[in-house]
Amino acid sequence: MRVATALLRALVVFALFACTIGAWSVGMSAAQPAVPSAGYKIDPEFTQVSTDGxxxxxQYLNKDTDDDRKWQFWVRRQSTFTLLDPEPAGYPAAFIFTGDLKWIVRMQKTGSGEETLYLYRVIPHGTVPASKKPLGDLAWAYLKTRPEWRRIAKPPEYHKAAGLLKGLQDxxxxxxxxxxxxxxxxxTxxxxADIxxxxxxxxxxxHGWRCRYDLETGKFEAPEVFSDHNAKAVVPE
Incomplete structure (x- = not known):
């Protein structure tokens, strides 16, 4: 009798576990569509390919009836086709790949004179964001911890931009x-600001303050080589 009861309990636990896994799988499928959403059409002009192909x-565009443009970014790699980010963007983006193809940087316009950066890690079956917040936001947060921030005449309010300095490939x-x-x-x-x-x-x-992001440690730094440039970058133009 005890053996039968234990067996019954085991079967119940297994069934609950199977249901949980099934629900989780359905949720994952719902979160990651297999193809671009209805109404989105590819704009080949903005397709970017890594140097090795x-x-x-x-990049897929959906122009809504209220003239609000939305963009989706899809990554095609070997036999996979995955959505880069579930949140659509208001503008097309520029992308750059690290030489080892382990990381993708997305340079995203967010408004008039404003832009930020997103960082994604390339994994076997797609990509994953490197952080919950945009990399550009994290860089601004790092600047606020630096002595230079206290020397800024007034914190920037307009045209805030985080960009990638040219030269990653070499x-x-x-x-x-x-x-x-x-x-x-x-x-950068x-x-x-209004002064x-x-x-x-x-x-x-x-204007062009620089910091360095370490892809291995996930930390920001402002090495000595940037000192002269950064001292000038926080003086009002």
Whole structure:
């Protein structure tokens, strides 16, 4: 009798477990569509391909009836076709791949004179975001921890932009550095503010401030090689 009861309990637990896994699978499928949503059409002009042709990112546009444009980004790699980010964007994006194809940086316009960065890790069956917040937001948060932030005449309010400094493909050799390949991203930050007594009122208070993001540790740094440049980058233009 005890054996039969134990067996029955085991069967119940197994059934509950199977139902849970099934529900989880359905949820995952719902969260990750297999194809672009209805109304989205590819714009081949914005398709970007890695240098070796192994990965391509296709951009799909849906122009709603209220003239609100929405973009989806899809990654095509070998036999997989996956949505890069579930949240659609208001503008097309530019993408850059690290030389080892382990990371994808998305340079995303967010408004007039404003842009940010997103970082994704490439995995066997698609991509995953490197962080919950955009990489650009994290870079701004890092600047606020630095001594330079206290020297800014007024925190930027307009045209806030986080961009990627050119030179990723050759590991930023133009900076005179000898960094390991595919290790760092150099991010630049710019933004305007209204400063009384200045004309025009909208003045660049952060213009091209640089920091380095370590892809291995997930940490931001401002190495000595940036010091002279960064000191000038927080002086109002």
């Amino acid at each position: 192994a990965i391509s990112i296709e 590991n930023y050799r133009q900076l005179g550095v000898d960094w390991p390949a595919n290790r760092y991203l150099v991010i 930050l710019s933004g305007d 009384k007594g200045r004309k025009p009122m909208q003045t660049g208070v952060v």
